[in-house]
Amino acid sequence: MPGRTISFHPDDRYAAFLRTIPEAPCGDGRLAAVPVAVKDNISTAGIETTCASRILEGYVPPYDATVVERLKKAGAAIVGKTNMDEFGMGTTTENSAFWPTKNPVDPSRVPGGSSGGSAAAVAAGLVPLALGTDTGGSIRCPAAFCGIVGLKPTYGRVSRYGLIAYANSLEQIGPMARTVADVNLLMEVIAGHDPRDSTSRDCPYHHAPDPEIRGVRIGVPEEFFGEGVDPRVASVVWDAISLLERKGAEVITCRMPSMAYALAAYYVTCTSEASSNLARFDGVRYGPPADTKKPWHEAFQERRREGFGEEVRRRIMLGTFALSSGYYGKYYAKAQAARNNVRADFERLFREVDVLAGPTMPTVAFRFGEKSDPLSMYLSDILTVPANLAGVPAISVPCGKVEGLPVGLQVMGRWMEDERVVDVAYAFEQGGSA
Amino acid sequence: MITERDTEHIGQLADIAIHREELALFTSRFNEILEYFDILDTVEAVKEEEERSYNILREDEVVPSLSQEEALANTTGPEEGFFRAPRVM
Numbered sequence: 001m002p003g004r005t006i007s008f009h010p011d012d013r014y015a016a017f018l019r020t021i022p023e024a025p026c027g028d029g030r031l032a033a034v035p036v037a038v039k040d041n042i043s044t045a046g047i048e049t050t051c052a053s054r055i056l057e058g059y060v061p062p063y064d065a066t067v068v069e070r071l072k073k074a075g076a077a078i079v080g081k082t083n084m085d086e087f088g089m090g091t092t093t094e095n096s097a098f099w100p101t102k103n104p105v106d107p108s109r110v111p112g113g114s115s116g117g118s119a120a121a122v123a124a125g126l127v128p129l130a131l132g133t134d135t136g137g138s139i140r141c142p143a144a145f146c147g148i149v150g151l152k153p154t155y156g157r158v159s160r161y162g163l164i165a166y167a168n169s170l171e172q173i174g175p176m177a178r179t180v181a182d183v184n185l186l187m188e189v190i191a192g193h194d195p196r197d198s199t200s201r202d203c204p205y206h207h208a209p210d211p212e213i214r215g216v217r218i219g220v221p222e223e224f225f226g227e228g229v230d231p232r233v234a235s236v237v238w239d240a241i242s243l244l245e246r247k248g249a250e251v252i253t254c255r256m257p258s259m260a261y262a263l264a265a266y267y268v269t270c271t272s273e274a275s276s277n278l279a280r281f282d283g284v285r286y287g288p289p290a291d292t293k294k295p296w297h298e299a300f301q302e303r304r305r306e307g308f309g310e311e312v313r314r315r316i317m318l319g320t321f322a323l324s325s326g327y328y329g330k331y332y333a334k335a336q337a338a339r340n341n342v343r344a345d346f347e348r349l350f351r352e353v354d355v356l357a358g359p360t361m362p363t364v365a366f367r368f369g370e371k372s373d374p375l376s377m378y379l380s381d382i383l384t385v386p387a388n389l390a391g392v393p394a395i396s397v398p399c400g401k402v403e404g405l406p407v408g409l410q411v412m413g414r415w416m417e418d419e420r421v422v423d424v425a426y427a428f429e430q431g432g433s434a
Numbered sequence: 435m436i437t438e439r440d441t442e443h444i445g446q447l448a449d450i451a452i453h454r455e456e457l458a459l460f461t462s463r464f465n466e467i468l469e470y471f472d473i474l475d476t477v478e479a480v481k482e483e484e485e486r487s488y489n490i491l492r493e494d495e496v497v498p499s500l501s502q503e504e505a506l507a508n509t510t511g512p513e514e515g516f517f518r519a520p521r522v523m
Contacts (some may be wrong), residue, residue, distance in 0.1 A: 062504040198489040261473045268471060275448060282449075284519045289510035292520045299520035301451035313450050314460065317441070318467065320448040334474040344480045375466050 006033050008079040010127075014102040014111070016120035019048060020080035029075030031189060036071055037121045037130040040081040041088060042173065043162035044068055047078070051164050052096040053086045055307030059286045065162020066197070067131060067173050067190045074189045079127060082117030086309045087278065088135050088166045090114050091380050092366060093142070095311045100368065105147055105406060109365040112142030118176050119146040128177060129186045133163060135171040136266050137360075137384025140396035143176055144360035144408025147398045149183045149425065150176040154416050155391030156201040158187075159194035165277040167270035168199075170388040180397060180426040184209050187418065207419045209426035214248030216424065217353040223259035224358025224383055224410075232402040237359045240399035240409045244357075244428060252353055258341040259386065265338035266385035267378055268322050268331045274312075275319030281307065314374060342389045350414045355424050359383055360396040360408030383410065393418040397425040436464050 005023040012020070018040050026033045038044060041051040043061035045068075050056040068078060085095035093101045093116025103111040104124040111120040115132030119142030122130050132139040134152035143150030151174045158173045165171070175186035184207060191205035220241060225234045245251045283290030283303035290303040308316070322331035349356060362380060371377040387394035392415050399409035409428060413421040436444075441461045445452040452460060506512045 059508050062500055062507055195492055198491060200490070261477055264471045264473050265477075267467070268474065279449070282519075284509065284517050285505075286508035290520055292511075292518050294520055296520045296522050297446075297449060300449045301446070304449055305451040305453070308450065310456075313445075313452075314463065316448050316450055317444045317460075318464070321436075321444050321464075321468075322471075324444075324447065331471060331474065334477050337479040338474055338477045341477065341480050373466070374463055375470055378467070378470075 006077045014104050014120045014124050015099050016101050016117045017080040018083050024077035024079045026077035027075040032075035034076050035079040035127045036076045037080050037082050037127045039115050039118050039132050041164045051087045052084045054097045055281045055287045066159035066194045070190050085114035086312050088114040089311050091377050097309050103365050112145030114138040116142045122148050130176045132176045133173050135167050136381050136388050139174045140360045140384050143396040145365035147406030148178050149180050149397050151183050151395045153418050154393045156199050158191050159197040159200050161196040167273040180429045184422050210423050211427040211430040213427040216249045218249050218251050219254045219349050219353030219356045221254050221256040223256050229362040233359050233407050236400035236407045256345050258345045261338045262342050262386050263382045265335040268335035271315045271319035272322050272332050275316045339389045346390045356412045360410040364402050364405035387412050393421050395421045395425045
């Protein structure tokens with residue numbers, strides 16, 4: 001029915017949204033009139049899209065991302081754009097150029113990141129469904145911190161067309177919701193082949209979650225319970241794995257030696273890709289303009305200094321350094337060898353087990369300002385980056401609390417077996433009736 | 435070890451200006467991170483696994499795309515249908 005809209009006037013007390021659409025158009029279909037929040041690095045035609053960066057302030061995309069087209073075709077109402085760490089670079093949403101988002105479970109804490117706005121909007125009950133993006137854990141981390149479900153799909157399963165690129169060999173758009181069934185529904189709508197994304201695979205997703213877990217082999221890598229993991233978080237996650245075992249799964253402890261350098265490989269790779277991808281932000285085609293009276297480099301340097309936040313500048317510079325002649329072999333080439341070893345570890349383990357499980361994050365949600373130096377912030381991504389390096393699917397499902405703060409159980413699966421990680425998460429969610 | 439001069443140079447390569455007062459902190463954090471990256475020196479490559487992410491290319495055919503007006507909609511002060519950029523010479 002053309003012309004239909006829904007009214008959206010949320011009480012956004014946790015600052016989840018960067019902007020909302022008071023009268024959002026919607027249509028018929030599987031998501032008819034369902035309000036959906038979209039992370040601000042996903043292009044929405046006619047709706048300002050900034051990646052939470054000053055350098056894109058005022059940018060209104062002339063086209064929709066494929067996932068947004070798919071949502072509209074399913075009748076969904078795009079009700080707003082959610083806050084995030086600038087360009088996805090962060091683990092807390094504190095790196096937004098505009099404002100931090102609060103965790104609805106405890107507003108003195110961060111919601112996680114970088115899809116913190118999407119997670120907070122869902123957790124606060126403002127929307128049932130949201131899209132996030134996950135480059136090194138940016139869906140799963142905020143899902144874990146806010147006590148919701150988030151899926152990073154297999155690389156290539158959801159189109160990246162219209163996603164403003166940060167590290168394109170790692171990132172995927174994925175669904176976030178309060179239940180596994182809703183995550184599954186949103187995944188059904190957004191997944192599928194898209195010729196406009198050259199890495200998109202023709203592997204549609206049609207699935208009814210199945211809680212039957214008997215006979216499923218769950219590998220638990222020791223490294224996921226190693227140094228830096230809060231023992232209280234570890235204990236909650238082990239309880240969750242034990243529940244799956246009581247329901248009939250076979251639990252097998254295993255080793256993933258490449259975890260020793262996975263995080264370094266991830267940060268070298270993502271910053272290198274960022275240094276290239278973010279070169280396009282020069283104030284010429286979009287965003288606040290560069291001073292065209294000044295010489296080329298001077299104008300760009302000034303525009304980019306003013307437009308990018310500190311973390312974005314740091315990552316662009318780290319990537320520039322890692323790719324520079326003389327250092328390429330030490331950093332980028334080694335990182336790709338390491339990435340290959342991570343992939344090989346997954347391949348080896350998936351010959352023995354069906355899924356891998358462990359905590360999503362080493363700790364519960366941080367307090368604001370708690371991770372003030374960049375390296376300690378990076379280290380908190382250690383458990384989520386392996387799935388991105390290997391391109392395999394991974395889901396975070398709430399599995400308990402530590403002092404009132406949510407803990408996420410992470411389930412990683414074989415390449416293109418997103419259905420199976422959804423099923424294992426569903427089995428857990430369905431509870432303890434062993 | 436990266437020096438403040440190196441940081442300044444990298445900033446220039448990346449077309450990112452660094453304020454003088456930011457240099458010291460940027461440099462020390464850079465060094466902390468690079469020191470962590472040294473773990474990559476321990477990597478020994480295993481057998482090459484099949485690369486799964488690759489580009490699937492299509493025939494080079496003209497398909498509908500943005501109009502000139504749409505392409506210029508987000509720029510400031512376009513001139514005769516072109517983007518306006520800082521001077522090169």
